Amino acid sequence: KMGCWIFNESLSVVLLLVWLGLNLYLFIDTFHWYEKDDAYLYTRIMLGSTLAWARASATCLNFNCMLILLPVSRNLISFIRRTSVCCRGSLRRQLDKNLTFHKIVAYGIAVNAIIHIVAHLVNIERYHISQSEEAGGLQNKLSGIGKAPNESYLNPIRNYEANTTTQMLTTIAGITGVLITVAFILILTSSTEIIRRSFYEVFWYTHHLFVVFFVGLIIHGMGQLIRGQTPQSLLLHNVTYCKDHYSEWEKSAQCPLPLFSGNEPVAWKWVLGPMVVYICERIVRIWRFQQKVIITKVVTHSSGVLELHMKKRGFKMEPGQYIFLQCPSVSQLEWHPFTLTSAPEEEFFSVHIRVAGDWTGALFKACGAEGSVFQEPWKLPRLAVDGPFGAATTDVFNYRVSVCIAAGIGVTPFASILKSIWFKCCNPNTELMLEKVYFYWTCRDPSAFEWFAELLFLLEIQMVEKGKSHFLSYHIFLTGWEESQATHIALHDDEKMDVITGLRQKTFYGRPNWDTEFRQIAGNHPSSSIGVFFCGPKALSKILQKRCNLYSSADPRGVQFHYNKESF
Amino acid sequence: MGRIEWAMWANEQALASGLILITGGIVAVAGQFKGWPFAAYAIGAGVLVCLLEYPRGKRKRGSTMERCGQKYMTAVVKVFGPLTRNYYVRAILHAVLAVPAGFLLSTILGTVCLGIASGIYLLAAIRGEEWSPIEQKPPERPQLGGGTIKQPPAMPPPRPPAEARKKPPLEEAGHTNPVAVTAEAE
Numbered sequence: 001k002m003g004c005w006i007f008n009e010s011l012s013v014v015l016l017l018v019w020l021g022l023n024l025y026l027f028i029d030t031f032h033w034y035e036k037d038d039a040y041l042y043t044r045i046m047l048g049s050t051l052a053w054a055r056a057s058a059t060c061l062n063f064n065c066m067l068i069l070l071p072v073s074r075n076l077i078s079f080i081r082r083t084s085v086c087c088r089g090s091l092r093r094q095l096d097k098n099l100t101f102h103k104i105v106a107y108g109i110a111v112n113a114i115i116h117i118v119a120h121l122v123n124i125e126r127y128h129i130s131q132s133e134e135a136g137g138l139q140n141k142l143s144g145i146g147k148a149p150n151e152s153y154l155n156p157i158r159n160y161e162a163n164t165t166t167q168m169l170t171t172i173a174g175i176t177g178v179l180i181t182v183a184f185i186l187i188l189t190s191s192t193e194i195i196r197r198s199f200y201e202v203f204w205y206t207h208h209l210f211v212v213f214f215v216g217l218i219i220h221g222m223g224q225l226i227r228g229q230t231p232q233s234l235l236l237h238n239v240t241y242c243k244d245h246y247s248e249w250e251k252s253a254q255c256p257l258p259l260f261s262g263n264e265p266v267a268w269k270w271v272l273g274p275m276v277v278y279i280c281e282r283i284v285r286i287w288r289f290q291q292k293v294i295i296t297k298v299v300t301h302s303s304g305v306l307e308l309h310m311k312k313r314g315f316k317m318e319p320g321q322y323i324f325l326q327c328p329s330v331s332q333l334e335w336h337p338f339t340l341t342s343a344p345e346e347e348f349f350s351v352h353i354r355v356a357g358d359w360t361g362a363l364f365k366a367c368g369a370e371g372s373v374f375q376e377p378w379k380l381p382r383l384a385v386d387g388p389f390g391a392a393t394t395d396v397f398n399y400r401v402s403v404c405i406a407a408g409i410g411v412t413p414f415a416s417i418l419k420s421i422w423f424k425c426c427n428p429n430t431e432l433m434l435e436k437v438y439f440y441w442t443c444r445d446p447s448a449f450e451w452f453a454e455l456l457f458l459l460e461i462q463m464v465e466k467g468k469s470h471f472l473s474y475h476i477f478l479t480g481w482e483e484s485q486a487t488h489i490a491l492h493d494d495e496k497m498d499v500i501t502g503l504r505q506k507t508f509y510g511r512p513n514w515d516t517e518f519r520q521i522a523g524n525h526p527s528s529s530i531g532v533f534f535c536g537p538k539a540l541s542k543i544l545q546k547r548c549n550l551y552s553s554a555d556p557r558g559v560q561f562h563y564n565k566e567s568f
Numbered sequence: 569m570g571r572i573e574w575a576m577w578a579n580e581q582a583l584a585s586g587l588i589l590i591t592g593g594i595v596a597v598a599g600q601f602k603g604w605p606f607a608a609y610a611i612g613a614g615v616l617v618c619l620l621e622y623p624r625g626k627r628k629r630g631s632t633m634e635r636c637g638q639k640y641m642t643a644v645v646k647v648f649g650p651l652t653r654n655y656y657v658r659a660i661l662h663a664v665l666a667v668p669a670g671f672l673l674s675t676i677l678g679t680v681c682l683g684i685a686s687g688i689y690l691l692a693a694i695r696g697e698e699w700s701p702i703e704q705k706p707p708e709r710p711q712l713g714g715g716t717i718k719q720p721p722a723m724p725p726p727r728p729p730a731e732a733r734k735k736p737p738l739e740e741a742g743h744t745n746p747v748a749v750t751a752e753a754e
Binding site for chain 1: 572573576577580581584588591592595596599601602627630633671672673674676677680681684
């Protein structure tokens with residue numbers, strides 16, 4: 001179990017090292033090839049090591065450009081998540097970090113692009129110098145190849161007087177090189193955090209320059225400017241001898257004139273697959289957008305919380321997942337993630353949206369939540385839904401006793417989970433292994449989550465009706481309260497119902513004492529395997545994990561707490 | 569979605585262009601490429617652009633994240649008054665600075681990027697945007713009583729309960745606070 005934990009924690013580090021390792025391997029392998037291979041001996045005479053630097057970084061660029069489209073193919077990632085058979089927990093956590101990986105690969109492209117461009121700038125200058133008389137006989141001889149009609153050139157700079165800038169900017173490689181670098185730079189400058197958060201549209205539209213980038217990348221190598229000796233020529237022309245006897249070329253049998261050719265462009269082989277995948281991804285998103293989403297109910301809760309009940313054909317969800325919502329009348333481009341708060345057993349799916357910014361505020365207005373007048377159904381805005389994404393928390397049902405802990409806004413996925421537990425528990429057809437659920441909720445400001453308190457209230461009533469009042473035991477901890485509120489609570493402390501939430505089980509004030517709680521749970525279920533599920537800040541997650549380890553008994557038949565580190 | 573302030577993107581783009589000019593210039597100067605005096609110029613122009621663009625301007629809406637240590641450059645840039653405040657001037661300046669670097673292959677990338685930044689600044693200028701320095705907040709007065717006294721009482725005793733105390737200050741009976749009560753700017 002400890003090994004599994006270490007594995008989970010450092011899987012990200014391991015993957016990063018694998019990526020770096022592959023980059024280094026490709027770089028060094030290509031570098032070595034261009035530094036040592038005979039076919040490039042004459043090219044190296046003119047260019048030196050910068051040939052190898054340019055080609056090695058080009059291979060790494062191809063590799064990273066291949067990778068960069070994959071982490072942003074959201075639906076592909078969901079597909080992998082759904083269909084993966086092994087290592088589901090750790091795989092899911094990694095897949096949630098897809099955007100981080102996308103950025104890391106982008107940095108990789110940037111670094112390799114710098115190496116590639118600097119190396120080629122030096123190469124072009126060295127080609128230029130090879131045409132001058134000071135370069136020496138061999139270089140001049142090599143540069144001169146290509147003047148006769150049946151010769152293929154080696155030096156793309158054909159004479160010394162040529163202006164390298166104009167020469168290069170009239171080649172395919174030169175034009176596409178500048179174009180794709182400029183596209184890349186524009187993408188980078190519009191993707192800084194400040195631009196992304198402040199002016200999302202600039203970021204999103206400019207990012208589409210990646211189309212220019214990829215098309216340019218594929219075309220970039222077609223000019224075949226970097227040339228090496230052909231294999232047939234190598235057989236006839238003995239380079240080790242002939243390189244020191246360049247005056248004998250064409251005259252002696254050992255040294256016929258070397259023939260050169262460029263390499264076939266390979267970038268397309270690297271990037272074609274991911275490009276196709278990404279095109280499919282965009283098609284899927286458009287198709288998802290076209291699918292009708294009907295809003296069946298709009299509920300306004302206090303403190304600016306909007307509950308939307310929706311229906312969409314073929315929508316299947318599991319507790320703990322989230323969807324992306326788009327409202328074209330508010331913004332054509334923005335998709336925002338919201339945790340699903342309905343159970344899979346319900347006929348609709350719902351989200352609770354808290355007004356926290358421009359988009360949510362505008363959506364609030366569009367749904368007519370601001371007025372107290374009943375909103376006609378046809379006036380409701382059209383919505384698009386993508387998803388569901390994210391890790392499903394079905395493990396809750398695999399334990400006899402489950403402890404669910406939510407901190408602050410982390411309570412939202414538990415709405416779905418608790419409702420699902422309720423449905424399963426009431427369904428006479430399902431065999432539920434779960435016998436007892438402990439739910440802990442620490443919250444600073446309960447007013448924003450009154451809807452959740454109402455949900456608990458409802459569950460409490462229904463449990464009592466079904467005679468299962470001991471199935472769910474929940475504890476709410478308010479860690480922030482107003483002075484007047486505290487006084488009011490103290491005065492009514494002996495009453496049966498909790499004054500704040502109206503719930504039968506009382507609300508506590510201050511933070512929970514986890515030691516007491518865990519000890520009590522362990523005492524209640526001495527030989528059970530207990531699952532612990534948490535959603536909230538990392539610091540608390542660490543504390544809970546420690547408690548799980550502490551209160552699990554050393555005896556394997558005794559109580560065992562299993563901390564499920566799911567990222568919601 | 570807030571209205572876009574183009575100057576923010578132009579600023580990022582110009583800063584990147586400055587760095588690209590410097591890099592391209594250094595490569596050409598170090599390698600003594602043909603025409604390297606253009607590269608030396610590019611280094612100078614790049615440094616100038618970076619220094620000018622480093623301090624972020626204040627946003628019209630919302631708070632602006634300062635770049636690390638930008639207050640020193642803010643003071644310098646502020647001195648030039650309308651020359652640095654007006655984005656038309658910046659657009660023209662960047663366009664002019666970019667041109668000579670276009671003659672050398674090493675620095676032509678910087679030219680193109682700076683040209684684009686100049687274009688975005690032009691757009692910002694047309695939209696009426698301006699550079700305003702991010703001022704330092706005045707230092708807070710040291711708290712009396714070790715910080716346990718938070719706000720002086722707004723009304724003399726006897727005071728009504730908290731709900732009534734939240735009335736707007738205009739309705740108060742002519743009591744002025746000895747310590748200025750500053751509200752956080754939006």
